[in-house]
Amino acid sequence: MSAPIRLGIAGLGTVGIGVVKIIQKHAELLSARCGCEIVISAVSARDRRKNRDADVSGYAWVDDPLELAARDDVDVFVELIGGDHGVAREAVELALKTGKDVVTANKALLAMHGQELAELAEEQGRVIRFEAAVAGGIPVIKTMTESLAGNRISRIMGVMNGTCNYILTRMESAGLPYETVFDEARRLGYLEADPQLDVGGIDAAHKLAILSSIAFGTRVAFDGVEIEGIERISIDDIHRAADMGYRIKLLGVAQMTARGLEQRMSPCLVPADSPLGQLQGGTNMVVIEADSVGQLVLRGAGAGEGPTASAVMSDIVELARKVRVPVFGQPAGSLTRAQPARTAVPAAYYLRLALLDKPGALAKVAAVLGDAGISIHRMRQYDHQGGTAPVLIVTHKTTPEAIDHAIAELPRTGVIAAEPVELRIEEVQS
Ligand SMILES: NC(=O)C1=CN([C@@H]2O[C@H](COP(=O)(O)OP(=O)(O)OC[C@H]3O[C@@H](n4cnc5c(N)ncnc54)[C@H](OP(=O)(O)O)[C@@H]3O)[C@@H](O)[C@H]2O)C=CC1
Numbered sequence: 001m002s003a004p005i006r007l008g009i010a011g012l013g014t015v016g017i018g019v020v021k022i023i024q025k026h027a028e029l030l031s032a033r034c035g036c037e038i039v040i041s042a043v044s045a046r047d048r049r050k051n052r053d054a055d056v057s058g059y060a061w062v063d064d065p066l067e068l069a070a071r072d073d074v075d076v077f078v079e080l081i082g083g084d085h086g087v088a089r090e091a092v093e094l095a096l097k098t099g100k101d102v103v104t105a106n107k108a109l110l111a112m113h114g115q116e117l118a119e120l121a122e123e124q125g126r127v128i129r130f131e132a133a134v135a136g137g138i139p140v141i142k143t144m145t146e147s148l149a150g151n152r153i154s155r156i157m158g159v160m161n162g163t164c165n166y167i168l169t170r171m172e173s174a175g176l177p178y179e180t181v182f183d184e185a186r187r188l189g190y191l192e193a194d195p196q197l198d199v200g201g202i203d204a205a206h207k208l209a210i211l212s213s214i215a216f217g218t219r220v221a222f223d224g225v226e227i228e229g230i231e232r233i234s235i236d237d238i239h240r241a242a243d244m245g246y247r248i249k250l251l252g253v254a255q256m257t258a259r260g261l262e263q264r265m266s267p268c269l270v271p272a273d274s275p276l277g278q279l280q281g282g283t284n285m286v287v288i289e290a291d292s293v294g295q296l297v298l299r300g301a302g303a304g305e306g307p308t309a310s311a312v313m314s315d316i317v318e319l320a321r322k323v324r325v326p327v328f329g330q331p332a333g334s335l336t337r338a339q340p341a342r343t344a345v346p347a348a349y350y351l352r353l354a355l356l357d358k359p360g361a362l363a364k365v366a367a368v369l370g371d372a373g374i375s376i377h378r379m380r381q382y383d384h385q386g387g388t389a390p391v392l393i394v395t396h397k398t399t400p401e402a403i404d405h406a407i408a409e410l411p412r413t414g415v416i417a418a419e420p421v422e423l424r425i426e427e428v429q430s
């Protein structure tokens with residue numbers, strides 16, 4: 001057996017306590033697999049007196065995560081506090097500067113400061129591992145950095161926020177409005193401390209930006225992600241999408257094109273019978289398309305104590321085995337700056353309009369679409385609701401630019417009673 005690998009764990013919440021439990025439960029198994037013991041030297045959290053779901057009394061307690069990061073009896077600093085600034089960032093930087101490797105589940109930190117941190121880690125001869133940061137228990141980071149190292153990746157897409165998927169599937173299965181299910185998700189403890197990170201698509205966009213960097217050898221470019229959340233999705237949209245054989249998912253897509261790096265995270269319609277359409281509750285799915293392997297589909301729990309701690313442990317075991325992978329799969333200095341590009345790939349679109357009940361209203365809408373070069377594939381008018389006529393249109397494939405132009409022109413018709421909802425219909429072969 002080699003010398004033990006000594007951990008300092010900062011953050012004893014859902015994920016931190018999950019990690020402590022695995023280390024306590026599987027001590028022998030882990031030693032056998034790593035060829036060394038994994039020991040916890042010290043832990044840190046805000047409130048020492050808090051009742052925790054695991055016994056941490058056998059570890060040194062440190063109030064200040066910075067003190068923990070600098071300790072001599074720590075080889076690996078495990079950051080499970082969260083947040084892209086403040087103590088989490090400072091402690092990670094200090095840990096690297098004082099010669100520790102870092103394991104973290106903090107997608108916000110990596111999406112916002114991944115490049116600087118990767119450069120700092122390399123300067124110090126250290127590594128940062130973050131399997132848990134994207135899609136919880138799904139081993140997508142190792143799949144991309146290690147298993148697919150011999151491939152050129154062309155596209156990544158997926159459902160990467162369990163809370164949004166829970167809200168959307170629950171709205172459909174229970175027939176409940178967005179606001180009711182949002183409150184339910186809050187009561188169940190699913191939402192991030194700032195719920196906007198989840199429902200605004202930001203958390204999922206952080207994850208997509210991290211995956212793009214690994215896939216395309218580019219610096220993490222969170223600013224380049226086109227982001228739209230799920231707040232404006234109504235139960236009507238969900239029912240009407242279902243009528244036409246679709247489900248609505250908060251879908252992330254990233255691909256490198258001749259114009260630059262397209263990254264978008266937005267609610268899309270996907271075929272209800274596709275694996276993405278079938279995804280229920282908090283489950284995540286990541287689809288990777290690459291030249292040699294073809295298409296890979298990874299599916300599993302995207303959050304929660306066990307799955308997330310499982311991913312954190314995989315990083316700790318990797319370091320204990322002395323496997324050292326560059327932070328984003330290649331040296332930080334070789335990552336290029338991607339030119340951000342707006343999505344231009346044509347797609348069919350779903351449009352939900354509330355029209356004033358006037359003669360010629362539909363004709364005016366059809367004329368705007370026609371003038372924008374958009375052809376209508378399917379159209380349905382539903383029963384009048386308080387003097388307006390709900391109309392649903394599915395277009396033939398068209399460009400995002402044409403749709404934006406048409407949406408901007410529609411108010412000029414004088415027949416639009418409410419802001420139109422437009423959703424892309426994503427072709428998914430998986
Ligand atoms: N929960 C999940 O399913 C997933 C979480 N993640 C990521 O994992 C990380 C941790 O998440 P999670 O466990 O859910 O978060 P929690 O809110 O459950 O836990 C956060 C922990 O950090 C401690 N903490 C907060 N501020 C400080 C501070 N200033 N000094 C010391 N300790 C502090 C808290 O202390 P105290 O307990 O005393 O309040 C708590 O123990 C985040 O980056 C999150 O995004 C990633 C994937 C899934």
Ligand SMILES: N[C@@H](CCO)C(=O)O
Pocket residue numbers: 133135136160161162163164190191192198203302303304
């Ligand atoms: N808030 C995140 C947690 C896991 O990253 C989600 O719902 O997916």
